[in-house]
Amino acid sequence: MSTAAFLAVALLHLMAAISPGPAVLMSARTGVIHGFRAGLALAIGIGLGGVIWAAAALFGLALLFEIAPNLLIALKILGGLWLLRMGVKMWRSADAPLDLDAGTACAPRFFQAMRTGLWVQLANPKPAIMFSAIFVGTVPQGASWVVFAMLLTVVFLNETLWNAFVARVFALPLARRSYMTVRTAIDRAFGGILCALGIKIAST
Template identity: 35%
Template sequence: MDPWGIFATVMLLYLLAAMVPGPNLLVTVQASLAAGRSAGLSVVSGIILASMIWAAGSLLGLTLLFALAPWLYGALMLVGGAYLIWMGLGLLRSAWQPPRVQSDALAQAGLRGWRGARKGLLVNLANAKSAAFYSSLFAVSVPPDAPGWLIAALVAAVGLGAGLWYGSMSLLVTLRPIAQLYRRAERGLTALSGAVFMGFGIKLLADRA
């Protein structure tokens, strides 16, 4: 067993998967554009924590738990899908408001500080597909007899990778030229974000059926 080879393989696969647009990226971009860089980074902190929870759970037996009790995975998909749909509806409702009122409402609704972190945490945990991804990733990359230090390093590295990727996306979209473009199309983009969140939620519910 080559621990560093395993580490490099896991991180490469994780970063490639993180770059695929999904709920985590969407909520990071939406928060950053609507309520500023600090809001986006607050959301990212929640995504980091959730990513580490998924990674630790998968490495410590989450796959076995879902295999022994499939209803738990089904329940997670049901709750997660409902949450994403609820969040999408909130964004669609917000899109009907005037742009300035919309931005203020989003900022006050919990996109900064610990509330932003909570939103990032919930969005990541709501995506039950993350459980399947992490379980598959570690099943094919990490041997059962991997040392404890490697498991701890992988969990920490997943958190670091999430922070670097989503944090850089938050910083990128809040650059002045991009922020100015967003302001011109704020209502339409907010409505689009809401529709996409609802799509993710509906897909989770459909996959559960």
């Protein structure tokens, strides 16, 4: 695999990771409510989920979806329903009293937050199709395991570092104070967007 092709894959995936979606949304909310440590754990889980989808694409999951399209439909429905559930929960809790200091102190444990990030990423099977489209024509047939390992490392770093950055920005004192002034509206907007994404994933 040429250096130019490798860099192209890395850049294309970085653009996909940066684009707004459930992962970025949850990173922002986790950072602002629970602080950077929980946001970092969430970002690591998101990175691991990205690696799982990328590895599946490298080993032919897109071809399996073509052979058994009902499998993709089932995964979309399950993932969409999970995101929809999270969005409804976020919407309903928008009016509940919130103490950010208590939120930080009662933040989910590291592995609990990481698991949430993993599920957020796995709830959307579309990355497997996206990765397949990126890898076709850039990853040569018969590429060595070293190439695969490097690609998966880039996917992990792109997903983890970007979402950790988002969590860090929203965990800053100014961002947290600003959030508290319009918290109900933001949480309802976040919940609504998450519900819309869940419906979109399940129905397309």
